[in-house]
Amino acid sequence: MEPMTIALAVGAALFGYFAAKKLRSPSNLPPGPPAVPIFGSSLWIQFPMRCWILKTPQLYGQVCTFVLDGRRICVLNSYEAVREAFLTHSSNFSGRQVNIFTTKVLGNSGLLAGDGPKWKQLRRFSLQALRDFGFGKSGSEETIAREAQELIAALESSNGQPTSTSVPFNKAVSNVICSLVFGSRVADEDPSFEEKLSLINKLTQTSAESRHPLLTITMAFQRFLSPELVLSMPFPKKMVGIFNSVFNFCQGQIDAKEAAYNTADEPRDYIEAFLAERHRLTDAPQDAKAHLSNKNLQVSISDLFVAGTDTTANSLRWIALHLALNSDLQERLASYVKDKLGDRPPVMGDRPNLPLIEAFIHEAQRYYTLVPTGVPHRTTADAELLGYFIPKDTVVFSNIQAVHSDPTNFPDPETFDPDRFIDSAGKFRPSERIIPFSIGKRSCLGESLARMELFLFAVSLVQAFRIGIPDSESNRLDEIRRYSGGVVHSPGPHELIFQRRDDD
Template sequence: MFAADPVAILLSIVVILFLAYVYSSQNWGKYKNFPPGPRPLPIIGNVHQIDMSKPHKTFIELSKTYGTVFGVRIGPQRMVVLCGYDTVKDALINRAEEFSDRPKAPVLDKVGENGIVFSSGENWKVMRRFTLSTLRDYGMGKSSIEDKIAEEAECLMQLFRSHGGKPFDNQRFLTTAVANVIVSILLSRRFEYEDPTLEKLIAIVNENIRLLGEPIVRLYNAYPGLIGLLPGAHKKIPENIAQMYGFIRETFAKQRQELDVNDQRNLIDSFLAKQQEGKPESTKYFHDGNLTTLVGNLFSAGMETTSTTLRWGLLLMMKYPDIQKKVQDEIERVIGTALPKLENRKEMPYTDAVIHEIQRYGDIAPNSVPHATSQDVTFRGYFIPKGTVVIPVLSYSLRDKAYFEKPYQFYPEHFLDAKGNFKKNDSFIPFSIGKRSCAGETLAKMELFLFFTTLLQNFTFQAPPSAVLDLTPSLGATNSPLPHEICAIPRG
């Protein structure tokens, strides 16, 4: 045995780093006209320049130097960042097919190529068609689902009233109410607010959303072999997914035994019926793996973002009581004491503007879900090879000075014209745009309007005594409010 020579070891490390730098430089310049960006370092790429907790903030700053289409590298992974509504629209709508894939993320390996959120190619197309048609069949955009939302709103009000105007944390109540709406479509049932199964599922989703925003998870996706040796959130996320999928498989196993293809009750029944059609796609696409992931996708996405938006809404009403009062005045004028209906929205431009501004200001999904190029693409003069990760920074669009007069203030007038009528804004894309926009957008809009108007019709929301209302978002894959308490003061 020979003792290791420290000088030889040091020289070896220097040589390895030098070769890595040369390879990195050659690889970065391999494609002529690849979008410009900050020079990456060997091995780590641009990790040292990016806020791994809130990368969208770094991307917005980099766009000031490199334009609305630029490249970065996280470790060995090359990415293209898109900033600004015009650029995002050009990619996701005008070149939709070329930007329609999803990149693989090692932390979500258990999700695989299944479901609707993270799948690509023909599997994604089949699952999206099925999802959209089935959601419509079971009430999305119709009065039947409106009745279910009204039912949950009533349960929510009872819980709020039970606190007698005293401070409480509304997160669990709002999350459960929204979860029950999507559960009614998936399972034809609702859970009681204290149901331990639902509480467990909600806790799993909330924890994973928080963990997905941790820097170590983003680093794990870039260096799975290295970071995988360390403990951390990247190991907890797959465990949580496995628990949720276990519940989903158990649920549809029971429904399979009871299935009557002539009396389909919910989305799971419709999927199981597809399995029995005997067509080639029945085996290829309507398998249990797709069903498990699809239900998990719809439950998680259908619950988290809408409930988070409502939490932002109530927090902002406490922060701006004059705006809350204007909403309540409009509710009294248009609805009175009647049950709010979706048809009321067209007569309530101020309330509609406030809800839109809550979504814009809350900026729930600042980076969207990453896309990937399905083929080699020449986009705006740059060459982007097949399989490149593409990040549309929705946060940039929601705070674009070219479209919003006061981008960093809560200002409902962003969605009102000089006469007080509601006006659309092209750069308002919280659900993303194009073929991979949120499949549940219509349902989410229904829930936001009906829950929000019902709550403000019946309560005035105030901050607890001596509380400081902090509008800084918490760490996570989405922007959610920091933990806080509210006081719901009954009206009338």
């Protein structure tokens, strides 16, 4: 071989080596605050962490990174970043965090926190099972329509006096998920159900990261302690207690089903489908039925129950609050619905004929981003994102709120304007950049159910009531709207007035 060719080959090899090394070196990480041994970046960020994450687009741009409690964290601050991570490189970005909690309390199980082949099988099974009981089909439509009427009756019983939206909305939405999962309207049948709802609320609202500076120091050393000791500390202990109460409740439902259900019968709900599938796969190899363990059943039911209740109920509470504060819009929607449907209750088939309602819900999901910083993912391999290096086992937050308030996607994002999604022919034109349910392999499992609920409940409310707000509540709007830094951004406690329209 010519010396020149050898020199070129060696040069090319060295260039390739150093280029790859640069990608892998920390200098090619996204920007972010400094990190020091033991404390990571905790001295530079503000807590609650999720509130601080919302400010990172202004500080660091589209993608940023920092280190907390020994974990590298990456934040996706634009639609392009979320799409590239969760769609283009979904195979590397679809894991979930592994920590003492997911290992010791959740047993690496369930729909929300699990990952790997067992989670994949469970997700596939769950989507199929819930579809069979009407996810996105007429079964759930009937269930939701019935609960919408129950909700209206409950609100009507307040006789036009200020009433909290929290319990009635949560109960109505819970009854839908309970019907699909447990086969009964547990929320109405179990007298202690309100207590369960408040536990769920604590789970989704509590911010694990809101901490006192002293706690920051304790947290920094936590990873050097035994899991048992960590779980006995005040905050983790409280969370474990809440989880265990939800698990016990779910286990009670499973036990009752196991005692009564004959696996030869056609399953009628998620638990029965799980038991039937387990029976069907009795002789299958272990790999094929690894997702059908008792722990997986217990955790996935509580996942459906937790993820399916607080999210939809709080989206509806934001919608009711917004209508109460914007009577012009409320009257416009009410006369629009009256014009299209008269007084008959809505059905899903009405959706194409109600583009303004579709646009209103779409805008509500943008404006009141319910899960502002997403549910964190984990990289399962070293990855590249928008030219940056993201190491394996990085925890990845999607700043959905930043995507929804990006003025390049939504001019004048602080203005609530459903008409931005109505085209010149009067048709509803949704934006792919509105991602309340996230996107990709880990996107929300209950999206089609939630969309049906939002439509049927919202139309029913607009038809039935003139919604108002007492002066005492209008004076504390900042407090009602404040984000506590939990996974879900729900409105703070407040009361609204529901006056029947047909009383006019």
